[in-house]
Amino acid sequence: SATGSYIDNGNVQLGSGEWQASGVLVAALQMSPVIPIYDESGDYYINPKDATLPNPVSYREIDDNTVQKRLLANGYLEYTPIKNLTLKANVGMDNKSGLRSTYLPTTFLHGASDNGKATKEINNNMDLLFNFTANYNFTINDKHNIGALLGYEYQNFMYDGFSSKVSNFFTDEFGSNNMGAGSGTPTVKSYKNATTLASYFGRLSYNFNEKYIASMTLRRDGSSNFGAGNKWGFFPSVAFAWRIIQEDFMKPVEFLSNLKLRLSYGQTGNSGIGDKAFAYYGPTEFPYMFGNNIVIPAGQTQMPNDKLKWETTTEFNVGLDYGFLQNRISGSIEYYNKVVSDLLSYRTLPVYNEIRSVADNIGATQLSGFEFDIHTVNLDGKFKWNTDFNISTYTDKWKERNPDIVLDPWVGVNDPIRAVYGYLTDGIVQIGQDVPQMEGERPGNLIYKDVNGYDENHKLTGKPDGKISDADMVLLGSTDPGFSFGFGNTFEYMGFDLNIFFYGMGDRVLMNTNKNKYLLGASRLPMNNNNMMTEVSELFRHDQPSTTHPGIAPNPYQGNNDYLIENASFIRLKNITLGYTFPRKWFKEKMNLRMYIDAQNLFTWTKYTGIDPETDSLGAYPNAKSVSFGLSLGF
Numbered sequence: 001s002a003t004g005s006y007i008d009n010g011n012v013q014l015g016s017g018e019w020q021a022s023g024v025l026v027a028a029l030q031m032s033p034v035i036p037i038y039d040e041s042g043d044y045y046i047n048p049k050d051a052t053l054p055n056p057v058s059y060r061e062i063d064d065n066t067v068q069k070r071l072l073a074n075g076y077l078e079y080t081p082i083k084n085l086t087l088k089a090n091v092g093m094d095n096k097s098g099l100r101s102t103y104l105p106t107t108f109l110h111g112a113s114d115n116g117k118a119t120k121e122i123n124n125n126m127d128l129l130f131n132f133t134a135n136y137n138f139t140i141n142d143k144h145n146i147g148a149l150l151g152y153e154y155q156n157f158m159y160d161g162f163s164s165k166v167s168n169f170f171t172d173e174f175g176s177n178n179m180g181a182g183s184g185t186p187t188v189k190s191y192k193n194a195t196t197l198a199s200y201f202g203r204l205s206y207n208f209n210e211k212y213i214a215s216m217t218l219r220r221d222g223s224s225n226f227g228a229g230n231k232w233g234f235f236p237s238v239a240f241a242w243r244i245i246q247e248d249f250m251k252p253v254e255f256l257s258n259l260k261l262r263l264s265y266g267q268t269g270n271s272g273i274g275d276k277a278f279a280y281y282g283p284t285e286f287p288y289m290f291g292n293n294i295v296i297p298a299g300q301t302q303m304p305n306d307k308l309k310w311e312t313t314t315e316f317n318v319g320l321d322y323g324f325l326q327n328r329i330s331g332s333i334e335y336y337n338k339v340v341s342d343l344l345s346y347r348t349l350p351v352y353n354e355i356r357s358v359a360d361n362i363g364a365t366q367l368s369g370f371e372f373d374i375h376t377v378n379l380d381g382k383f384k385w386n387t388d389f390n391i392s393t394y395t396d397k398w399k400e401r402n403p404d405i406v407l408d409p410w411v412g413v414n415d416p417i418r419a420v421y422g423y424l425t426d427g428i429v430q431i432g433q434d435v436p437q438m439e440g441e442r443p444g445n446l447i448y449k450d451v452n453g454y455d456e457n458h459k460l461t462g463k464p465d466g467k468i469s470d471a472d473m474v475l476l477g478s479t480d481p482g483f484s485f486g487f488g489n490t491f492e493y494m495g496f497d498l499n500i501f502f503y504g505m506g507d508r509v510l511m512n513t514n515k516n517k518y519l520l521g522a523s524r525l526p527m528n529n530n531n532m533m534t535e536v537s538e539l540f541r542h543d544q545p546s547t548t549h550p551g552i553a554p555n556p557y558q559g560n561n562d563y564l565i566e567n568a569s570f571i572r573l574k575n576i577t578l579g580y581t582f583p584r585k586w587f588k589e590k591m592n593l594r595m596y597i598d599a600q601n602l603f604t605w606t607k608y609t610g611i612d613p614e615t616d617s618l619g620a621y622p623n624a625k626s627v628s629f630g631l632s633l634g635f
Helices: 024-030 056-061 513-518 534-538
Strands: 002-010 063-079 085-104 117-140 144-167 187-208 212-223 232-243 256-270 280-283 288-290 293-295 298-302 311-324 329-341 344-348 357-361 363-380 383-393 395-401 419-422 425-428 446-448 474-478 483-493 496-506 509-511 565-567 570-581 592-606 626-634
Touching: 024 056, 024 513, 212 256, 256 329, 474 509
Parallel strands: none
Antiparallel strands: 002 063, 063 085, 085 117, 117 144, 144 187, 187 212, 212 232, 232 256, 256 311, 280 298, 288 293, 311 329, 329 363, 344 357, 363 383, 363 395, 383 483, 419 474, 425 446, 483 496, 496 570, 509 565, 570 592, 592 626
């Protein structure tokens, strides 16, 4: 079989930085709303006090397009040489290519500075797969089902790409379609890489009358990403299930319709860090004269690590599936504990190294929690009403750290993975107030709490030392949720159906980057004629001392704090769908026709004061509210 796809996508200029690196959302946020779109000459108006910030409307002049092609093909041969034994060979191919073409015209600020700039980027990915299995299954006395499987798998990933950039066009008409029309010095880059995976695996399974189910899997995986001594890893797993409801002693318990216990323990491997175990060399940025010639020397661009090895995930799960009253109430309860050891990432090297980081196994993390879900059939007549609810807890923390990694003094060895640190605040400095621990404080500054200090060996003492320093940084929370949940109801009556779904996250924090820039940064914004948040009128002033927002006077103590780090828990009305299915008899039982209206992200309840508690960052695109109408037709 084979499937193909072709996607032609116009890219939105979102960006992730400021000034010349800003996207359309940041430019729109930062540009003063009283500035006109066009100047007297009909060109896009540029704020003379912030001359590197493009006019947000001018982003529509950019031609930025990506074409993606994909061909996915697979096939297999199957042969049964003897009874119960099946031999199967699978081959597959996944070929993906992408072409991104960009042109910044002279009507756009950063295109004008280069007299037009064109870029072409081509990326190709090829994934080839071969898999062979021998599967033997047999049954004893119609109750004992036993299976054994042996297999081998080979997978090869190939990547290559090319990019070219040129500027100084005599006209914008060509766009990126004739890069030879640019007379500037072109920039050309290319790359090529390959990764190979190989696996030997086996599985034994046993099933007694669908009551007791057990399996054991053994895998030996190899990857070309690691050095000779670490290419292979061994990853076993076992699983067991017991349908308790089928036991004789459960027959008197008539209100139970399902009860199943599930246990699993196993390991999986990850080699997805690329070829970072090996040294690479390339041209440096420091040419020198050799005789009368300019020479570009080669230098090391990647530090090798022959100790780099497989990342291993060891997971234990125990779950209970339940059902009551002929499954009118059903669901599951599950506990999971996952330890990721030899975590693959990058370790920062000391500043005297020419190369600043090296791939390494940086430690171990532990993720654990509970999951609970329930489905209820509340009404099952002419009027139907079903409810679904799920909630899961989530704790992801460091279990151990690579001893070569130097942590900041305020960072704990077992802190959350995505921890957020900062100062605790205690109000705002008032006129005439002396804050002993803050030297040089000014009225309107946030007051930082003195909670810790250093001894003579630069170790934390756990006691206040009478001054503010980075020793007073504390753990403020994690951007990961402590729990998440979903709650949905479905109603059906006389062809009408209504679905309402809420979901949310709790016990999480997020830095309000827009507050940091457009409120705390209000002192410099008027000088640049930039936009500001409406809360700027609530900042501390001599005639407005009783406020929760600090003043514009620079604070001598900089850093994250609990004024910027906010509670980002939320509940969101994610989806409402109302539909009507026309009676089939209207179409002589030959067709199904349903009409519906669907609304997304209608309401969000949160204490977070930024744009979106789920996805917020500087200029990030929020979850959009949308309403759509549709018809579905089936024969």
